[in-house]
Amino acid sequence: MRALRFERFGGPEVLSVGEVADPVAGDGVAVVAVKAASVSPSDVLAVAGRMEDTTLPRIPGRDFAGIVLDGPEDWVGAEVWGTGGDVGFTLDGSHAARIALPVASLARKPGTLDFAEAATVGVAFVVGWLGAIETAGLAAGETIAVFGVSGGVGGAVAQIARAVGARRVVGVAPHAPAAGTPAAEAIDAFVPFDVDTDVPAEIRRSTGGRGADVVYDAVGGVTTPSAVASLAHRGRLVVISAIGTPTAEVDLRDFYHRELRMLGADSRKLDVTASAERLRRLGPHFEHGRFRPLPIARTFDLDHGPDAYRAVAQKKVRGGVVIQP
Template identity: 40%
Template structure:
């Protein structure tokens, strides 16, 4: 059925703007501009942003580290808010969403309002706040897309997560344990798992232990059915040596472009490697992935990241927030553009 016709309303939005790339995050020139936004294409929706997460990729894109980033633009990939224009059945709905395009190749979510495809909007479960919904985005989309590509983890399988306490690592842990898999996670120092899980998460401190040998010991010599490598090259060797026969490894990032590749181990182990690039996902594609996770959030099986009061920023403190997200902060940071 064709969506109902939109009204012709427009809004004056307050938008964070980045005009050009910088050499260091401390030198990024962020401005605030007033811009007129309206639904102009069939299928558009206009959302009043109540919260917008601040991702490391948002800050990195201001440094020119994303080759398809355009300038000038409004940054921001994740959002939650209320639909104020668009298809009639969506008006007044509390929604959230994410994207690989928003804030990178087109104007994004670090603003008081956003025009986006209505098909990208996901209705927010009633049991989570708008700030929490805004924080789901990139980490859970990335985590779920890896499992969609490689095959969802199953009861009885072992999932090894390299970079356990990063936001994607925590999302992977939640999804894998929700599906009944055993989770083993790798950290760089002596620390416990920081997130939510269904059941015990075995933690390996890579600064003190041989990761592959420990995984073999924990699995009776079998190895991990799935290695979810959220770090890339630093853990490539450990992850590959931890794979079970017929194991699959998922990559989402790396610090270096190349690694030593043992082709004998690869084909003798019948391994499969999967690459996940969340930046390639359109807003509607990200929305489709998030809808798969909504039942988990609605039931309480999946938990959004906690949003601490001191992790909430106004747009006027954007420069400070961008430095924090690339620095020592491990909190989920969000803007509340409308106060």
């Protein structure tokens, strides 16, 4: 089969398209024909050597949607979707014509999504669910501020918060989500993250002076001081990233007097089977229209896979970037 592959770490220039051995089904292993696979920032970081435990040589790619070619009889022909913290890092990934997966990791794709749409869901919604629901325990009636709401993860979190009954969803980002996008429709208020805006004051104003019960910081690092200051008494901060700086100063007296909690969530800890468990929970929300995937900005064929990586690395597109092998 044909696949995108890298044998050394670096920029998109280290990626090449070539023939590799077809994956083979076996005991507990199925083979999926990849119909679409998105390119996430973490895929770019894996190729660059900035994601721990990535082994060489490797076919990259975390998220995918496709059709089961070989495996248990009751799965052959099924339309599936998936993602994983091991796929594309320690296991060959989805930027190829086919991918081998544990049978236990197969999850049926919602019929309401086409393959390209389904391929944009994995990383964003799995880490969104992991952080907001499983880690922070966001509950109906609570307020949440989402830093990075215009990105894939932030937009997913805003939709998840709305679905579980959050009383108020406040989005924070340098630029507001585009009108008509799922993120724009899920938030109640938007606060620009810029030098002219007192972000914590605006979040308190939007939440009746309390601050947010949960702050989901999909940026981290440069946003951490504002995120901590935006919390209500006994609020929970979820951190999934660190942009610009890996450290942040926190006023510890203020932190413990307000009984705050800072929590980390890492989707890399969920392998492809554990991620499939989350996708099965998310699927009905897509089937019933409560969740919508990230809008697709550009699609590429496999031969232009390196160009897809360049588009994501250079941040020249707003929306999902999808490879269709």
